[in-house]
Amino acid sequence: MTTAPAPVSTPGPSQAHSRATTTLLADACARAARYLRDIPERRVYPGEEEIAALAPLREALPEHGEHAARVIATLDELGSPATVAQNAGRYFGFVNGATFPVCIAAQSLTAAWDQNTGLRIMSPAAAAFEDVALAWLIELFGFPAATAASFVTGATTANFTGLAAARHALLARAGWDVESDGLFRAPELRVILGEEAHVSVRKSLGLLGLGRSRVTLVPADRQGRMRPERLPRLDDRTIVIAQAGNVNTGACDPIREICEMAAEEHAWVHIDGAFGLWARVDPAHAAMVDGVELADSWATDGHKWLNLPYDCGIAFVRDAPSLRAAMAAPAAYLLTEGEREPSHHNPESSQRARGVAAWAALKFLGRAGVVDLVRGCCDRATQFAAHLRDAGFNVLNDVVLNQVLVSFGDAERTNAVIRRVQQDGTCWCGSTVWQGQTAMRISVSSWKTTPEDVDRSVAAIISAAAAVH
Numbered sequence: 001m002t003t004a005p006a007p008v009s010t011p012g013p014s015q016a017h018s019r020a021t022t023t024l025l026a027d028a029c030a031r032a033a034r035y036l037r038d039i040p041e042r043r044v045y046p047g048e049e050e051i052a053a054l055a056p057l058r059e060a061l062p063e064h065g066e067h068a069a070r071v072i073a074t075l076d077e078l079g080s081p082a083t084v085a086q087n088a089g090r091y092f093g094f095v096n097g098a099t100f101p102v103c104i105a106a107q108s109l110t111a112a113w114d115q116n117t118g119l120r121i122m123s124p125a126a127a128a129f130e131d132v133a134l135a136w137l138i139e140l141f142g143f144p145a146a147t148a149a150s151f152v153t154g155a156t157t158a159n160f161t162g163l164a165a166a167r168h169a170l171l172a173r174a175g176w177d178v179e180s181d182g183l184f185r186a187p188e189l190r191v192i193l194g195e196e197a198h199v200s201v202r203k204s205l206g207l208l209g210l211g212r213s214r215v216t217l218v219p220a221d222r223q224g225r226m227r228p229e230r231l232p233r234l235d236d237r238t239i240v241i242a243q244a245g246n247v248n249t250g251a252c253d254p255i256r257e258i259c260e261m262a263a264e265e266h267a268w269v270h271i272d273g274a275f276g277l278w279a280r281v282d283p284a285h286a287a288m289v290d291g292v293e294l295a296d297s298w299a300t301d302g303h304k305w306l307n308l309p310y311d312c313g314i315a316f317v318r319d320a321p322s323l324r325a326a327m328a329a330p331a332a333y334l335l336t337e338g339e340r341e342p343s344h345h346n347p348e349s350s351q352r353a354r355g356v357a358a359w360a361a362l363k364f365l366g367r368a369g370v371v372d373l374v375r376g377c378c379d380r381a382t383q384f385a386a387h388l389r390d391a392g393f394n395v396l397n398d399v400v401l402n403q404v405l406v407s408f409g410d411a412e413r414t415n416a417v418i419r420r421v422q423q424d425g426t427c428w429c430g431s432t433v434w435q436g437q438t439a440m441r442i443s444v445s446s447w448k449t450t451p452e453d454v455d456r457s458v459a460a461i462i463s464a465a466a467a468v469h
């Protein structure tokens with residue numbers, strides 16, 4: 001019979017245990033610091049070799065545990081080289097931001113706290129940090145002070161949360177309790193959506209029983225902005241979903257016009273502002289989302305442009321009782337203490353303390369730092385567009401925010417250039433099809449991207465294009 005080695009992480013109050021924990025955390029911390037030191041100069045996307053080196057992970061479930069230090073060593077030795085260097089300056093895929101050292105440190109400490117923040121009584125500390133971070137965000141975006149807000153997993157869930165409040169409010173007005181009675185035989189709601197709305201909005205509509213396709217689509221212009229003159233007649237059973245920041249072009253719907261039209265008819269306006277809402281904090285870009293404070297609910301991400309660690313979205317709802325009616329799930333043992341019980345404001349019950357890293361980032365940056373972050377990404381996007389145009393390539397969008405779409409010719413050639421750029425590893429850009437044209441999609445969302453990073457990336461893109469015939 002074999003005996004298992006005692007795992008170092010075995011709980012116990014002994015001195016040896018606490019020394020081992022200190023050593024383990026110091027080792028993880030040193031590894032994390034080395035990782036951050038080295039990523040700026042390594043391939044942005046792991047090579048085939050690094051990905052193949054993950055193979056030993058696929059072992060059978062071990063019968064006996066391993067030394068905690070060895071577990072962390074394996075994680076670092078196999079995992080770190082195979083990561084995507086998103087937490088650096090030359091990753092331009094999707095809308096994935098980097099994160100700040102202060103957030104990594106805050107998140108590490110929060111991991112040690114291991115707080116469940118579903119209810120205030122479970123963690124007075126986490127609740128206090130969340131309260132402050134949410135109040136600061138409400139102030140940054142210029143929303144009414146009484147707006148209800150909640151941290152969620154991402155903008156998809158934030159859209160779901162805002163739209164659940166909308167569904168509640170509009171049906172309650174019609175005398176229907178949707179949370180109790182569902183949608184069978186409920187009064188009809190109408191949902192109006194720009195034709196370039198993000199796919200996560202349709203997903204949320206599907207989850208809410210409102211239907212991914214049972215929507216009235218409003219045509220968009222060449223930048224993807226809803227054309228407000230094409231909005232159908234609105235009424236008090238209508239939800240209009242507008243967008244701040246098209247995922248391809250960065251363009252924002254004409255929000256003030258939409259909100260003013262909706263207000264006259266008591267329609268509900270929800271804004272999907274996953275990243276574009278951050279334009280609001282920079283005076284140089286705020287006009288793009290003019291009137292955004294007039295909406296009824298909003299979704300945004302912390303993990304995109306605020307460069308918070310994953311996962312972190314934020315939902316805001318003007319009418320707090322509607323959000324609570326949609327989300328509250330009381331039970332005798334779930335002791336509540338105050339107005340903002342997190343699990344009564346979002347779809348989750350148990351949840352991690354997302355607000356701590358949000359608080360840390362905002363405390364570290366201050367308002368001015370957030371403005372610099374947004375402005376810097378927009379400046380780098382403009383720099384990308386200018387250099388790529390100078391090199392003779394076709395920039396398909398008006399670069400109004402942090403998104404750039406570039407065509408290198410037909411779809412085949414453009415895709416070949418994108419593949420070469422991805423293989424080269426200097427930077428990473430994804431692909432898309434924008435209004436029928438295949439394009440390279442460059443999203444500048446990292447606080448780490450410098451003008452030199454843009455220059456190096458542009459040089460890599462130009463040489464990839466030259467190599468593609």
Ligand SMILES: Cc1ncc(COP(=O)(O)O)c(C=O)c1O
Nearest residue numbers: 095154155156198200247274301
């Ligand atoms: C406009 C828009 N809405 C929603 C989302 C979904 O965000 P998440 O992945 O955080 O759920 C995105 C993601 O890019 C987006 O760009």
